Amino acid sequence: xxDCKKALIENDGDVEKAADWLRKKGMASAGKKxxxxxxxxxxxxxxxxxxxxxxxxxxxxxTDFVARGDVFKGxxxxxxxxxxxxxxxxxxxxxxxxxxxxxxxxxxxLGKEDLKSKPENIREKMVEGRMAKLAREMALLxxxxxxxxxxxxxxxxxxxIAATGENIKVRRFDKFVLGEGLEKREDxxxxxxxxxxxxxxxxxxxxxxxxxxxxxxxxPKVAISAKDVSALRKVSGAGxxDCKKALQENGGDVDAAAEWLRKKGLASADKKxxxxxxxxxxxxxxxxxxxxxxxxxxxxxTDFVARGDAFKExxxxxxxxVAACESVTVVAPEDVDPxxxxxxxxxxxxxxxxxSKPENIREKIVEGRMAKRVNEVALLxxxxIKDTDQTxxxxxxxxxxxxGENIKVRRFVKYNLGEGLEKRTExxxxxxxxATGQVxxxxxxxxxxxxxxxxxxxxxxxxxxxxxxxxxSSAEAKAPxxxxxxxxxxxxxAAPPAPKISAKDVQALRKQSGAGxxDCKKALIENDGDVEKAADWLRKKGMASAGKKxxxxxxxxxx
Numbered sequence: 245x246x247d248c249k250k251a252l253i254e255n256d257g258d259v260e261k262a263a264d265w266l267r268k269k270g271m272a273s274a275g276k277k278x279x280x281x282x283x284x285x286x287x288x289x290x291x292x293x294x295x296x297x298x299x300x301x302x303x304x305x306x307t308d309f310v311a312r313g314d315v316f317k318g319x320x321x322x323x324x325x326x327x328x329x330x331x332x333x334x335x336x337x338x339x340x341x342x343x344x345x346x347x348x349x350x351x352x353x354l355g356k357e358d359l360k361s362k363p364e365n366i367r368e369k370m371v372e373g374r375m376a377k378l379a380r381e382m383a384l385l386x387x388x389x390x391x392x393x394x395x396x397x398x399x400x401x402x403x404x405i406a407a408t409g410e411n412i413k414v415r416r417f418d419k420f421v422l423g424e425g426l427e428k429r430e431d432x433x434x435x436x437x438x439x440x441x442x443x444x445x446x447x448x449x450x451x452x453x454x455x456x457x458x459x460x461x462x463x464p465k466v467a468i469s470a471k472d473v474s475a476l477r478k479v480s481g482a483g484x485x486d487c488k489k490a491l492q493e494n495g496g497d498v499d500a501a502a503e504w505l506r507k508k509g510l511a512s513a514d515k516k517x518x519x520x521x522x523x524x525x526x527x528x529x530x531x532x533x534x535x536x537x538x539x540x541x542x543x544x545x546t547d548f549v550a551r552g553d554a555f556k557e558x559x560x561x562x563x564x565x566v567a568a569c570e571s572v573t574v575v576a577p578e579d580v581d582p583x584x585x586x587x588x589x590x591x592x593x594x595x596x597x598x599x600s601k602p603e604n605i606r607e608k609i610v611e612g613r614m615a616k617r618v619n620e621v622a623l624l625x626x627x628x629i630k631d632t633d634q635t636x637x638x639x640x641x642x643x644x645x646x647x648g649e650n651i652k653v654r655r656f657v658k659y660n661l662g663e664g665l666e667k668r669t670e671x672x673x674x675x676x677x678x679a680t681g682q683v684x685x686x687x688x689x690x691x692x693x694x695x696x697x698x699x700x701x702x703x704x705x706x707x708x709x710x711x712x713x714x715x716x717s718s719a720e721a722k723a724p725x726x727x728x729x730x731x732x733x734x735x736x737x738a739a740p741p742a743p744k745i746s747a748k749d750v751q752a753l754r755k756q757s758g759a760g761x762x763d764c765k766k767a768l769i770e771n772d773g774d775v776e777k778a779a780d781w782l783r784k785k786g787m788a789s790a791g792k793k794x795x796x797x798x799x800x801x802x803x
Contacts, residue, residue, distance in 0.1 A: 280411040283665040284308050287537035287803015289528035290324035298526035299327045300539035301417035302659050302803040306410040311802035319404045329390050336414050338383045418657045420541045423522040466496045521650045523547045529563035534802035538566045540656040545649040558643050566656050575653050577622045661803045743773050757782045
């Protein structure tokens, strides 16, 4: 209210000009807030329609109060959509663009034909300009905002800082585009039809004796009802012809046919593992509170399967699994960094408990420990959260058997809000002591006036004889003794009787002010139980302390 009043005074009551004045003032102050620590905030995701592109990002602010607000939530959602809409963006700011990439691009630019005829200084300037343009194209904060191209993303973030009054930083993001970098199958339908025709060509007739043997081996056909086929399809999720064949092989027994299908499917799952899987979906999971987020890409062979409920459910379960497993960093054991394994192996070999073992035994123990360590960080080796009797790898194999296509977990990324950021460490005892010291400063000044022992010592003849043997020491010791005496005297001063405060008054003040119970009680004591005066006292105290809090570190938040 006071800011609005001041803005109107500065602009002669013109509301439009006052609004513009406030906006400019806020943008200017946003630069000052940029140095304040922001470790609260939110982790958010954006999955484009069709699940072929996904974004996860972390945006930080100073307090969880702001992180829960609509302004901050709207900003984070807009930024996630902005990243998805900008195919060239790979970094948050110009400073974050990979220096090695820029160095390579600089060399390429310097070698271009259109610059060879230019003088050296002109060529350098032109290359610098091109590099600056390239860096801006890759930086999120330099992009035109999707909802208002007259502003950059950086301008929008500054406006949010001005609106919330807290520092806001886009910390990091990752973007998955389905199948990028994967080998994809090129369908040649003519060749496929020709191959199928050749496969279906009648084979040369075998000898009649062999035919007779085959007929003798054939099982008698069982009448299969449509009802049984339908029941088996519901149980197994297999195709109609597969269900019919399974029922025939098992004499019409639905349960035995379902088990037959399962065994056949799991056996064939390993064969399917070699087939190209470049379709699929990008999925995500954001834990309630927006402090933990996961982005995952799971591939299958066709978009038909990718749109199915079974595949979608698998992707959602895998994203939740990654969020639930704190130690998981890779998809499969073979994805673990060899340098990390070598380092861990060296540490294990040097442990004291193995030094007394024979070399061959020591090697086996270390191998066992390393295998355990690898399995702890591999997603496919974890117990499945919905059925701990199975591993995640077994769940994926079961899905391959059920769906009939190869399925691969390609990659994932997990964000924990504020991980790696500097956070404020609360020392409440030190904070209370500091606050008490600030309040007691006026008393300290009075104490120093009383603590002048030197002139008094010279003017007292009564104690001259007592001081004859310790004149030097008494002059040095008298000051601390006097200060202790004064402090003890100050502590023994009787406090005025506190007014009686009812629980009803405390509750009324809490509803009005939103302050804590002890603060409300103290405010009522200070104002003789007057609720209105206590509310005003709390407001003034809060406004005064707000300036002090501005320098405190804010490292919590939401993604």
